[in-house]
Amino acid sequence: MGFTYAHGLVLVMAAAASMLEVSVANKDWVSKSNYTGWGWGWGWSSNNNPLNETEGPNKIIVGGSENWRFGFNYSEWAFQNAPFYFNDTLVFKYDPPSNNTFPHSVYLFPDLWSYWNCDLKRAKMIANATQGGGDGFELALNRWRTYYFACGERNGFHCKVGGMRFMVMPLFRWHY
Ligand SMILES: *[C@@H]1O[C@H](CO)[C@@H](O)[C@H](O)[C@H]1NC(C)=O
Ligand SMILES: *[C@@H]1O[C@H](CO)[C@@H](O)[C@H](O)[C@H]1NC(C)=O
Ligand SMILES: *[C@@H]1O[C@H](CO)[C@@H](O)[C@H](O)[C@H]1NC(C)=O
Numbered sequence: 001m002g003f004t005y006a007h008g009l010v011l012v013m014a015a016a017a018s019m020l021e022v023s024v025a026n027k028d029w030v031s032k033s034n035y036t037g038w039g040w041g042w043g044w045s046s047n048n049n050p051l052n053e054t055e056g057p058n059k060i061i062v063g064g065s066e067n068w069r070f071g072f073n074y075s076e077w078a079f080q081n082a083p084f085y086f087n088d089t090l091v092f093k094y095d096p097p098s099n100n101t102f103p104h105s106v107y108l109f110p111d112l113w114s115y116w117n118c119d120l121k122r123a124k125m126i127a128n129a130t131q132g133g134g135d136g137f138e139l140a141l142n143r144w145r146t147y148y149f150a151c152g153e154r155n156g157f158h159c160k161v162g163g164m165r166f167m168v169m170p171l172f173r174w175h176y
């Protein structure tokens, strides 16, 4: 378990550093540690729950109580709620389009370059504007890959300016 913890932390830091978005020197990164996800507290610094390795995969609501919306910093959220594990499920919740909400969606970028530039040309839509309603859109992290998520609305504006992007690299969980 000690190894899992350290291993996870190193990978999280590496992922965060490669994003160039999350500064480890940022004084806020320890204190702003409220756990906004939903689950049993696998986050390494996020809450008071001890690791409970008898639990199976978690369901994590992206953004916690903020859901999937414009103007929330999801790369920071992902950093604070890491690590995520193989077979965990991410849930994207957002209101369907109506007269008083702006639509959102979920896209996957193929690589870091397009993620970094919010370049949607080769991105794949995995959930359209209506699929975030109700219980939300669920995606199981069942591939050994880095997932580059973003909202695809307004031709990258939500991604670039609205903070609606983050990346996740699922880790192997040694024990259940
Ligand atoms: C998100 O937060 C990180 C770390 O605090 C910061 O570096 C980054 O610029 C923020 N991104 C947005 C879109 O506000
Ligand atoms: C974090 O938790 C503290 C104390 O529990 C609370 O006062 C604060 O409002 C919370 N911050 C956020 C962003 O939820
Ligand atoms: C871990 O979770 C299981 C299933 O919810 C529960 O039965 C068990 O008591 C928990 N163990 C600890 C140490 O919290």
Ligand SMILES: *[C@@H]1O[C@H](CO)[C@@H](O)[C@H](O)[C@H]1NC(C)=O
Pocket (backbone or CB within 6 Å): 086, 087, 142
């Ligand atoms: C992930 O879930 C699938 C289907 O439930 C299961 O067959 C597989 O063993 C799981 N893999 C890991 C590493 O937990």
Ligand SMILES: *[C@@H]1O[C@H](CO)[C@@H](O)[C@H](O)[C@H]1NC(C)=O
Pocket (backbone or CB within 6 Å): 098, 099
């Ligand atoms: C949106 O507004 C139009 C005209 O203002 C109205 O006819 C329509 O019913 C509204 N739709 C919803 C979902 O509220």
Ligand SMILES: *[C@@H]1O[C@H](CO)[C@@H](O)[C@H](O)[C@H]1NC(C)=O
Pocket (backbone or CB within 6 Å): 128, 129, 130, 131
């Ligand atoms: C979104 O996807 C759902 C499920 O595939 C489909 O039923 C719906 O028509 C789509 N909505 C739009 C606006 O494309």
Ligand SMILES: [Cu+2]
Pocket (backbone or CB within 6 Å): 069, 070, 103, 104, 105, 151, 152, 153, 158, 162, 164
């Ligand atoms: Cu959006």
